[in-house]
Structure formats: structure tokens, C-alpha cells
Amino acid sequence: MKEGESIYHKIKKEEKCCSTKRSVNEHGKTFSINCSDKNINICCVKLDKCLITAISNQKQCDYLFMSDRNNSPTDYSYYFVELKGSGCDAEGAFEQIQQAVNYIKSRFGVIPKHQIWGFIVGGKDTQNMSRLKERFKRDIGKELKHSTGIRYEHKI
Incomplete structure (x- = not known):
């Protein structure tokens, strides 16, 4: 990896795990980016059992x-998404x-921190x-959002 290369571009090089999808579905739950x-590029990265192998x-x-506006590191955003099946507790997702x-x-x-979101x-x-949610904001990132429904759409 090149010195000074952005995290966005480092992760995007992991081609087997990256796509241009704007919507994902697992366990009957859907998350999408609208x-x-x-000028905004979106990259969807499969983490569990792809970019992050068994630990x-x-x-x-x-x-x-990941979103990239005008190829500017100050305009990158990182949206971490957990899709839970029914009956699962959201605390484990955190x-x-x-x-x-x-x-x-x-x-x-x-x-x-201001570039990290959790869903x-x-x-x-x-x-x-x-x-x-308070702990996420204090220790991890900008905001943690939780939807008990089957679908969540995040607009950027």
C-alpha cells in the first residue's frame, strides 16, 4: 500500500469483497444507501467472512x-451495518x-470519528x-442508528 493512501482506497483494493451495490439483504433485513x-461514489464491502476472515x-x-465525495479524504464516510434476524438482540450487534x-x-x-456511522x-x-448510542458517539463514531423494522434506508 502506498504511503499516504487513503483508507477508502486501501479497502477498495480488496476487490473480492467490494462491489457497487447500494443495498444489501440478509436474515430478511435490508439496508440501503440512497x-x-x-459526485459521490459508493463502495459496499462484505466484512464478515470476506474482508474479515475468521477471528x-x-x-x-x-x-x-464507504462513500467518497470528490475523491477528498475529508469527505469520506464509513457506514458499518449489522443486519439482525428476528429475535436477536441489538446489543450484540453493537x-x-x-x-x-x-x-x-x-x-x-x-x-x-466524525466519518464513522453505525447501523x-x-x-x-x-x-x-x-x-x-451514547457510548458509540463518545467512543467510536458520529452516530449509531437502530431500526427494529425489516428495512432501513440511509440518505446521503
Whole structure:
């Protein structure tokens, strides 16, 4: 990897795990990115069992969407997505997102907190969710969003 190369471009080189998809579906849950700005490129990265291969006793979130506006590192955004099946608890999804963020940072380099988003689609809402959202904002990234429904669309 070239010195000074952005994390976005380092990850994008992992071609077997990257695509231009803007929507993913697992466990009957769907996450999609809605972007009408033609200057924004979207890259969908399959994390679990692709970019992140088996790490003992560690679960990873499902996907990472990356957006690139005008090829400017200050305009990159990283969206970590966990799609939960029905009956699963969203707290476990938080841990999966946290572990994936930590892995990406350790392998590819530091990502500024304001460029990191977390999304949990599905799973049971718990009383602890507001505390987890605060913890995410304090320790990990910009914002954690949770939808108990079967679909979440994020507009950028």
C-alpha cells in the first residue's frame, strides 16, 4: 500500500469483497444507501467472512459502505451495518460493529470519528439502546442508528 493512501482506497483494493451495490439483504433485513449526488461514489464491502476472515471468538458486523465525495479524504464516510434476524438482540450487534471498526482501524489506519456511522437493522430494541448510542458517539463514531423494522434506508 502506498504511503499516504487513503483508507477508502486501501479497502477498495480488496476487490473480492467490494462491489457497487447500494443495498444489501440478509436474515430478511435490508439496508440501503440512497444517494442522488452524482459526485459521490459508493463502495459496499462484505466484512464478515470476506474482508474479515475468521477471528477466533470475535464476531464482525456484516457490511461496510464507504462513500467518497470528490475523491477528498475529508469527505469520506464509513457506514458499518449489522443486519439482525428476528429475535436477536441489538446489543450484540453493537459489539459486532465496535469490533469491526477496531479491526478496520488496526488493519488499514485511523478513521476520524466524525466519518464513522453505525447501523443496526432488525433485532430487539432494549432499554439499553440509548446508552449504547451514547457510548458509540463518545467512543467510536458520529452516530449509531437502530431500526427494529425489516428495512432501513440511509440518505446521503
